[in-house]
Amino acid sequence: MDHAFLVDLLGADQFSTAETALAEHATDWGTEDADGSAPDAVVYPDSTEDVSAVLAAATERGIPVTPYAAGTSLEGNPVPTHGGISMNLTRMDAVQEIRPDDFQMDVEPGVMGPAIEEAAGQYGLFFPPLPSSGDISTIGGMIANAASGMQTVKYGEIADWVLELEVVLADGSVITAGSRAVKTSSGYNLRDLFVGSEGTLGVVTRATLELAGRPEQIKGGRVLFPTLEAATAAVADIVQSGVDVAKIELVDAEAATMSNAYTGADLPDQPMVFLEFHADHGIDDEIAFCEAVLSDHDPEQFEIADGERMEDLWRARKDLAPAIDEYDPDRGFRHPGDVTVPISEYGNLIAYAKALAADYDLSIPCFGHAGDGNVHYAILVNPDDPDEAARAKEAHSRIIERAIEVGGTATGEHGVGRGKREYLVAEHGEETVEAMRAVKRALDPTDTLNPGKIFPETADGERVRADDGE
Amino acid sequence: MDHAFLVDLLGADQFSTAETALAEHATDWGTEDADGSAPDAVVYPDSTEDVSAVLAAATERGIPVTPYAAGTSLEGNPVPTHGGISMNLTRMDAVQEIRPDDFQMDVEPGVMGPAIEEAAGQYGLFFPPLPSSGDISTIGGMIANAASGMQTVKYGEIADWVLELEVVLADGSVITAGSRAVKTSSGYNLRDLFVGSEGTLGVVTRATLELAGRPEQIKGGRVLFPTLEAATAAVADIVQSGVDVAKIELVDAEAATMSNAYTGADLPDQPMVFLEFHADHGIDDEIAFCEAVLSDHDPEQFEIADGERMEDLWRARKDLAPAIDEYDPDRGFRHPGDVTVPISEYGNLIAYAKALAADYDLSIPCFGHAGDGNVHYAILVNPDDPDEAARAKEAHSRIIERAIEVGGTATGEHGVGRGKREYLVAEHGEETVEAMRAVKRALDPTDTLNPGKIFPETADGERVRADDGE
Numbered sequence: 001m002d003h004a005f006l007v008d009l010l011g012a013d014q015f016s017t018a019e020t021a022l023a024e025h026a027t028d029w030g031t032e033d034a035d036g037s038a039p040d041a042v043v044y045p046d047s048t049e050d051v052s053a054v055l056a057a058a059t060e061r062g063i064p065v066t067p068y069a070a071g072t073s074l075e076g077n078p079v080p081t082h083g084g085i086s087m088n089l090t091r092m093d094a095v096q097e098i099r100p101d102d103f104q105m106d107v108e109p110g111v112m113g114p115a116i117e118e119a120a121g122q123y124g125l126f127f128p129p130l131p132s133s134g135d136i137s138t139i140g141g142m143i144a145n146a147a148s149g150m151q152t153v154k155y156g157e158i159a160d161w162v163l164e165l166e167v168v169l170a171d172g173s174v175i176t177a178g179s180r181a182v183k184t185s186s187g188y189n190l191r192d193l194f195v196g197s198e199g200t201l202g203v204v205t206r207a208t209l210e211l212a213g214r215p216e217q218i219k220g221g222r223v224l225f226p227t228l229e230a231a232t233a234a235v236a237d238i239v240q241s242g243v244d245v246a247k248i249e250l251v252d253a254e255a256a257t258m259s260n261a262y263t264g265a266d267l268p269d270q271p272m273v274f275l276e277f278h279a280d281h282g283i284d285d286e287i288a289f290c291e292a293v294l295s296d297h298d299p300e301q302f303e304i305a306d307g308e309r310m311e312d313l314w315r316a317r318k319d320l321a322p323a324i325d326e327y328d329p330d331r332g333f334r335h336p337g338d339v340t341v342p343i344s345e346y347g348n349l350i351a352y353a354k355a356l357a358a359d360y361d362l363s364i365p366c367f368g369h370a371g372d373g374n375v376h377y378a379i380l381v382n383p384d385d386p387d388e389a390a391r392a393k394e395a396h397s398r399i400i401e402r403a404i405e406v407g408g409t410a411t412g413e414h415g416v417g418r419g420k421r422e423y424l425v426a427e428h429g430e431e432t433v434e435a436m437r438a439v440k441r442a443l444d445p446t447d448t449l450n451p452g453k454i455f456p457e458t459a460d461g462e463r464v465r466a467d468d469g470e
Numbered sequence: 471m472d473h474a475f476l477v478d479l480l481g482a483d484q485f486s487t488a489e490t491a492l493a494e495h496a497t498d499w500g501t502e503d504a505d506g507s508a509p510d511a512v513v514y515p516d517s518t519e520d521v522s523a524v525l526a527a528a529t530e531r532g533i534p535v536t537p538y539a540a541g542t543s544l545e546g547n548p549v550p551t552h553g554g555i556s557m558n559l560t561r562m563d564a565v566q567e568i569r570p571d572d573f574q575m576d577v578e579p580g581v582m583g584p585a586i587e588e589a590a591g592q593y594g595l596f597f598p599p600l601p602s603s604g605d606i607s608t609i610g611g612m613i614a615n616a617a618s619g620m621q622t623v624k625y626g627e628i629a630d631w632v633l634e635l636e637v638v639l640a641d642g643s644v645i646t647a648g649s650r651a652v653k654t655s656s657g658y659n660l661r662d663l664f665v666g667s668e669g670t671l672g673v674v675t676r677a678t679l680e681l682a683g684r685p686e687q688i689k690g691g692r693v694l695f696p697t698l699e700a701a702t703a704a705v706a707d708i709v710q711s712g713v714d715v716a717k718i719e720l721v722d723a724e725a726a727t728m729s730n731a732y733t734g735a736d737l738p739d740q741p742m743v744f745l746e747f748h749a750d751h752g753i754d755d756e757i758a759f760c761e762a763v764l765s766d767h768d769p770e771q772f773e774i775a776d777g778e779r780m781e782d783l784w785r786a787r788k789d790l791a792p793a794i795d796e797y798d799p800d801r802g803f804r805h806p807g808d809v810t811v812p813i814s815e816y817g818n819l820i821a822y823a824k825a826l827a828a829d830y831d832l833s834i835p836c837f838g839h840a841g842d843g844n845v846h847y848a849i850l851v852n853p854d855d856p857d858e859a860a861r862a863k864e865a866h867s868r869i870i871e872r873a874i875e876v877g878g879t880a881t882g883e884h885g886v887g888r889g890k891r892e893y894l895v896a897e898h899g900e901e902t903v904e905a906m907r908a909v910k911r912a913l914d915p916t917d918t919l920n921p922g923k924i925f926p927e928t929a930d931g932e933r934v935r936a937d938d939g940e
Contacts (some may be wrong), residue, residue: 101710101814155654160630175902181810182842184879185616185666186886186897187924188906192662196655206633240571242683242750280712280759282752289750340651344571372652409654416656427656432645435913436658442912443905447630453655457749 001040009053015043025086030074037079039086048205056172059448061296067199069138074250075417081452089237109140125211128155146196147414150247153371159195166206170444199450217283220276221304221313231271232347234297235370243290247276247369255365262323274317335396337377339403340412346373359390374412416454471510479523485513495556507549509556518675524643529918537669539608543745544806545887551922565589573681579610595681598625615885616666620717623841629665636676640914687753690746691774691783697729701741702817704767705840713760717746718841725835729786732793800901805866807847809873810882816843830861844882886924
């Protein structure tokens with residue numbers, strides 16, 4: 001790629017072809033093999049105008065542009081598949097305006113969770129849908145991947161807290177999707193089309209977020225169960241009984257073992273459920289209601305507290321990712337699972353994953369946002385054992401296929417990226433995927449934006465242009 | 471239009487060219503002049519297959535198809551602009567399945583609010599976002615218009631309670647948008663693209679709705695204020711203080727006069743705010759909190775009750791539509807206003823509308839879903855007074871323009887239809903509207919579906935085809 005045109009568009013410190021920069025943009029957290037995923041150049045826009053200029057010029061020249069931010073995606077979502085330009089948006093990290101009377105905040109795409117929380121906190125407000133990785137990921141990435149998090153069970157997803165987006169399209173035009181009114185029925189809802197489109201339809205350059213008032217009362221803790229079945233039944237019962245939980249997370253016995261080893265906690269290696277409650281008053285009534293619902297499921301060591309004790313009780317869940325990562329020196333965290341199913345299928349899906357683990361002789365700790373029916377899991381794989389790696393890949397596929405069979409989704413909050421493309425048709429059907437492709441061709445006819453993502457790979461691995469498809 | 475092809479596709483009782491049928495489908499509630507809006511034929515599909523067959527055949531023949539249901543839209547949304555086929559979906563009115571453990575229900579598009587509530591009620595569940603007109607409108611119409619209602623302030627809009635849609639596209643293909651999982655990040659969010667697209671992108675033939683558990687406690691009532699300013703400030707303060715209201719509705723003094731005349735209530739003609747609270751416990755704490763917030767705004771006759779007394783207290787709001795309609799024997803309810811603004815602009819916008827009413831010597835009672843910043847109003851017009859009609863039209867435009875200026879929307883929950891097309895560009899900008907058109911051309915390249923809606927009229931009033939625009 002001849003990148004001379006970037007000299008005219010951007011300042012000298014706004015693009016790079018240095019090997020270190022290219023290598024940095026060739027991976028995300030889920031990348032196992034960065035071969036072939038380096039861009040030819042990285043650009044660092046400072047403004048909407050920069051984004052627009054680069055996109056217009058790239059589209060004219062047929063050069064792919066892949067948006068990149070914190071690199072914390074898990075499915076290769078921001079990793080180039082066809083070289084070209086990696087557009088790093090982390091310099092656009094301003095909190096532009098807060099309108100506390102409207103519970104609204106305008107941010108640039110590179111703003112990270114802590115900056116949002118700090119700015120909102122000055123007015124007693126917070127941004128409820130932040131994902132667990134919110135501390136180290138950007139709002140632009142969260143929007144691109146349709147992220148959600150532990151508090152989604154009460155407050156909803158990122159998509160539910162985005163009011164308006166400024167988006168630059170592939171041709172460089174700048175549009176505004178949504179409204180600063182809390183509801184609108186004016187024209188097509190392009191806003192929610194861009195949310196979760198993984199930078200394949202446009203680049204978000206400003207987001208108006210909705211905020212919420214901080215609850216007056218916060219308490220949380222955990223409960224152990226004698227069996228996995230009891231734990232998942234308790235989760236379903238809590239959700240179906242309408243207990244107002246702000247977080248409800250499962251950690252299965254295998255994950256508990258890893259977590260206990262990591263934290264040194266004096267806890268049995270049993271399934272655990274972690275709970276948090278938010279209220280402005282009457283929180284103890286809600287906790288009592290929850291305890292009553294739990295009582296049918298043989299709970300052990302149920303404890304809810306506030307402050308530091310709450311943090312202690314939650315530690316086994318909070319430290320789970322490094323605990324899994326470090327548990328077995330020979331095995332790494334592969335295949336980050338993110339299937340999500342209707343809550344009535346939640347227990348069955350987890351039981352299925354555990355049965356597969358036994359069948360395939362694999363370690364598959366399960367955890368995640370139980371109240372949403374969202375099952376996270378990891379498959380531990382020894383990279384020097386190709387047979388184990390193959391078994392892990394197959395088990396991962398079978399869990400996803402089962403989730404789809406029972407009416408669920410391959411990916412609750414991580415997006416499709418490269419990693420889940422092969423399941424798109426199974427989940428949505430050929431005609432639905434073709435309608436998605438038609439939307440892609442309409443808004444990005446030259447396939448400039450993040451080619452090779454979301455849609456199943458073409459036979460020859462080529463980008464899909466508007467004139468190919470019709 | 472030669473409708474002979476319908477004979478091969480449908481049963482003899484499934485289409486009509488009778489004058490009465492054509493006339494019935496030439497109007498909705500907002501139609502002032504049905505000239506030129508009659509279809510050439512009406513079809514009554516019984517199934518997804520019928521919808522698909524008609525759409526495929528119509529697209530092949532270049533015949534417009536305009537979906538129609540209860541006819542309760544207010545902006546001409548289901549009224550043909552280019553003749554062709556009116557597709558009446560009211561025969562597809564089955565509640566197909568309820569999955570109470572998942573809080574889910576599958577319905578056909580012609581199902582009305584009461585059938586949804588009855589089916590859900592058998593399991594102690596309800597469908598929270600029903601609009602005020604839900605008793606007489608269909609779920610398909612609610613989805614098409616991105617409807618919402620009195621309880622949106624607590625529970626959200628129709629869009630927030632639709633999980634999955636089966637949609638027939640113009641070419642007859644049948645797609646499934648969304649998921650039965652409560653969240654998904656798999657592929658483009660086509661579901662929310664169809665919600666609010668007013669039948670211009672596809673015809674919904676099945677919707678999976680999410681339901682909620684009925685609250686254990688419901689109380690409601692009203693409060694009077696000495697001035698409009700005090701009433702709107704109280705509304706904003708309640709919202710900004712985070713009081714958990716399930717409904718919060720304004721009725722201004724002029725609307726109160728009409729309502730009192732209609733109901734014979736012994737109430738002063740003063741601004742009123744109507745409130746409802748839902749909780750599982752602690753409802754009286756929330757009501758006390760609300761009363762404390764109100765105390766800064768000179769409230770009068772604050773009363774909250776349950777059961778029949780609650781119904782009595784709410785009567786002035788519930789009967790408002792007929793009260794306005796019947797108040798002045800010489801004047802009819804024109805220009806149903808639906809602007810929605812950020813809550814900090816709510817009081818200003820209503821004050822602006824009232825000042826315009828004085829300037830233009832018009833009666834403009836204001837009311838509506840105050841907590842969302844949604845201002846409904848009517849302009850009373852004597853049809854025999856063309857000067858008054860012209861003043862009303864101008865005042866209506868100025869209110870909408872002001873709402874857009876302050877970051878709001880022309881239409882919070884009624885859609886664009888024919889009535890609000892002229893504001894689309896002012897609200898969204900040329901480039902955004904062009905992106906919407908690109909989506910339209912991608913999914914309906916022949917402009918078969920509901921032509922002449924949402925987008926500003928072309929100079930010659932012609933339909934917009936894919937090959938015209940590119």
